[in-house]
Amino acid sequence: MALLLENLTFLQEYFHSTIRTLPSKTENPLKVGVLSTATINSASVIRPVETHPDVVLYAIGSRDLKQAKEYAAKYGFKVPYGSYEEVIRDPEVDFVYISLPNQLHFEWSFKALQHGKHVLCEKPITDTPYEAERLTDTAKRNNKILMEAFHWKFHPAAHVFREILDSREYGRILKTDAIMTATPAIPAKDIRWQYDLGGGSLMDMTYALSFTRYAIHAGTPDTVLHAKARPASGDERIDAAMQAHLRFTDRSGKDVYSSIYTDMARSWWCGVVPRFWELPSIHVELEHAEVTFYNAMMPHLYHYIEIKDKRSGEVLRKQAYKGGPLWGERGEAWWSTYRYQLEAFVDKLRGREPVCWQTSKDSINQMKTIDEVYCKSTLPSRPSFLDK
CATH class of the missing domain: 3.40.50.720 (NAD(P)-binding Rossmann-like Domain)
Structure with a gap:
């Protein structure tokens, strides 16, 4: 997808x-x-x-x-x-x-x-x-x-998603489950299948990990509990798919258990139907509700944030294409995630405070987590330019 x-x-x-x-x-x-x-x-x-x-x-x-x-x-x-x-x-x-x-x-x-x-x-x-x-x-x-x-973080839908989680109306986060797949598969000659160019599903589909860390406000995991790769047929150093289970600590010091799944060649449903419905998404279980952000990667095309209240059984769906808790009156409903990202980037370059930002610290923690998952899976880290 x-x-x-x-x-x-x-x-x-x-x-x-x-x-x-x-x-x-x-x-x-x-x-x-x-x-x-x-x-x-x-x-x-x-x-x-x-x-x-x-x-x-x-x-x-x-x-x-x-x-x-x-x-x-x-x-x-x-x-x-x-x-x-x-x-x-x-x-x-x-x-x-x-x-x-x-x-x-x-x-x-x-x-x-x-x-x-x-x-x-x-x-x-x-x-x-x-x-x-x-x-x-x-x-x-x-x-x-x-x-x-990480353009998806700049869209109003991402901010509404985090606002729901942070409100504590539904208690604290217990666990998360994020997924990103490609079905039909990414073409065989694509650079994402090349180890020397930094390929691999975890590298390319790093959004699943980004969704997870964003929801929890997490740095790096306390531990990678389990990681299993499905090696590519042409190069066993490349993860065609990666499944990992991690334990994070939330801002209150409590454990949060997370799973991620990335797959550049996702099997078809029943072997005959591509999983067109399987958009990059994250499911979050809180004490009193389950929250799903469907199509978190490109919410400007279509998305929904579904809240299932465990206490009442009520199901609520929300969408946000402009405004939200951070942008306010700025932005247009037709703006893509990339357009919102550019808006924030230009603000920063012009000396204005952007409404949201992808910090270098967060990028470093993202790479550290990717590296830890590869290590746990027994696959090698991607080759460094500095080693040449």
Whole structure:
């Protein structure tokens, strides 16, 4: 379902970019340079920038200059470059968006920060915890902003979900269960199946872990109780699927038990029907209720937050496409998670306090947890650029 959701987001954002009047740009807008011509760019940065008054598409970098020129002409970038190095060296670029394969996230984030650029990098921020720590130190040393693009956290639905959990109306969290799968399977030649490029279901579908830690306000788990990978047929170092059970401590010092399941080649129901209904979601059991956030990854397409009260048997469903406890009057119902993310990122770059943020500390803890799960499963950590 991950690929389907991505494609639906492309269509949604293209539709809104054609039917809505694009805003006039400010006198001195921020200029973004994009590293790679990845398919995700259309949804994650191009359409959001088009609808933001204070950012313009400035530079596109590819290892193929011809491809960069074609991409620039198609989407309206001002300057095409035949290398990533030229983008980060361009003094006109204010920040870079990095959508390269996982294994290249550290290298090009590090280089961009050293060249004085702010960085918005796709998840996972790096391949190892040490790389994430190194990037954080580099950003601080250069007085630049670094953020991992966990776009789902910026959507109003995520804030309503957390508000329900934090209200204590239904008691404390006892356990969580998060899932993210691909059915039909991610194509065999996709880079997500390549160990040397930081592939693996836990790396790519790290949202399931992100949902979990967000719900609990957790750092790293006290322990990974169990982790079992289903190795890919072509490379046993790659987890085609990963199932893990973890124990966290909540803010009151109580235990919370969590399970996550990621699968890049989910079996079809009864062997004949793709599980199209199985969207990235999290189920939370509290003392007095069960709360499900359905399609937490891309709630702008469709979602619901279902509350089943154990005491009364009442079932309540909520949705939030704009506003919510953090955005208030800001935002539009048609904004994607990526558009809300860009809104917060620009606020930060302009010296304003964003309504929410993905901290570097949280990104480091995410990578530490991923590493602990791989260790428990007996699969190796992804290779580090720093080991080359």
